Amino acid sequence: MMKIQSIFKYIFVLVYIFFLYFSAKPASSETTRTDSIIKLESLNPKNEIIKEIRNDIRKSISIIKRNNDPENLPELRFFTYKVRKNENFWNIMAKSSLNMDTLSSINSLVSVKDISQGEIIHLSNMRGILYKTETKDTLDTISRKTGVHKKYIQRVNKLTDNGKIDKEYIFIPSAKMSQIERSLLLGVGFANPLKTARKTSAFGRRIDPFDKKFAFHTGIDLACPIGSKIYASRSGKVIFTGNDGGYGLLVKIKHENCYSTYYGHLKKVLVKKGEDVKRGQVIALSGNSGRSTGPHLHFEVRKENRPINPVILLNR
Numbered sequence: 001m002m003k004i005q006s007i008f009k010y011i012f013v014l015v016y017i018f019f020l021y022f023s024a025k026p027a028s029s030e031t032t033r034t035d036s037i038i039k040l041e042s043l044n045p046k047n048e049i050i051k052e053i054r055n056d057i058r059k060s061i062s063i064i065k066r067n068n069d070p071e072n073l074p075e076l077r078f079f080t081y082k083v084r085k086n087e088n089f090w091n092i093m094a095k096s097s098l099n100m101d102t103l104s105s106i107n108s109l110v111s112v113k114d115i116s117q118g119e120i121i122h123l124s125n126m127r128g129i130l131y132k133t134e135t136k137d138t139l140d141t142i143s144r145k146t147g148v149h150k151k152y153i154q155r156v157n158k159l160t161d162n163g164k165i166d167k168e169y170i171f172i173p174s175a176k177m178s179q180i181e182r183s184l185l186l187g188v189g190f191a192n193p194l195k196t197a198r199k200t201s202a203f204g205r206r207i208d209p210f211d212k213k214f215a216f217h218t219g220i221d222l223a224c225p226i227g228s229k230i231y232a233s234r235s236g237k238v239i240f241t242g243n244d245g246g247y248g249l250l251v252k253i254k255h256e257n258c259y260s261t262y263y264g265h266l267k268k269v270l271v272k273k274g275e276d277v278k279r280g281q282v283i284a285l286s287g288n289s290g291r292s293t294g295p296h297l298h299f300e301v302r303k304e305n306r307p308i309n310p311v312i313l314l315n316r
């Protein structure tokens, strides 16, 4: 199932790949394999495309490791693949020769559980990560941030010599994700905000209990007696405490990598705005405030302000 938070990034990735296709198209009419995003039918090691992918990956790793000429790098290519039965994040990674960083980055995964049968995913012929550029970014700043020499970044993304970046996403060959991103991906990034709780309402489309219409539920509801201790799901900084409409009494905590968590329908807040909190620290007592039909905690995780399903992130 495509997660809502992925859709936006997914669109960016598609636009990016589309752009890459045109920029990669040679001026001459010679036939090349970069003319379209190739649909990969099988991850069988005997498949010709898989062989090429694995070869290109090996070659590009070696070139960058030995600081060889970037001109020898293969053209960056993307492939689509429909996930088959009994395939998951780990065996797709092994069969394609890609690593965790690449597979999760080019598919905007927030968890390794994000890949399931029938889903169309992307693979590439190079290891690395997609990088969202900021307005201040130059080749130099990106190179410093990612630890990859700019000559490789320039070559892979066909950037001009003036160091200016005019693309929203670029591919950083050989770059790795941060320790934090890795822990999030592996599902150890967020802890349960309650010691004992029963999930009463799931993430996603549901009937709004008040007006009986379909509404998108941006978090999960965890039933608990009024006054239950609420724990910070991850270390961070408190960015909001107070009443906020349907949320009732609410605490928002900001975490690294543009993640934030929301704790709603509270009875009492025990932290202050601007305060640094540790994972597992008591931040509030649960209640029934706001748009609530019974005592529970509304727990929400956002990335770049888009709600994501907390269930795939919670460490149990």
Ligand SMILES: [Zn+2]
Binding pocket: 201, 217, 219, 220, 221, 297, 298, 299
């Ligand atoms: Zn809720």
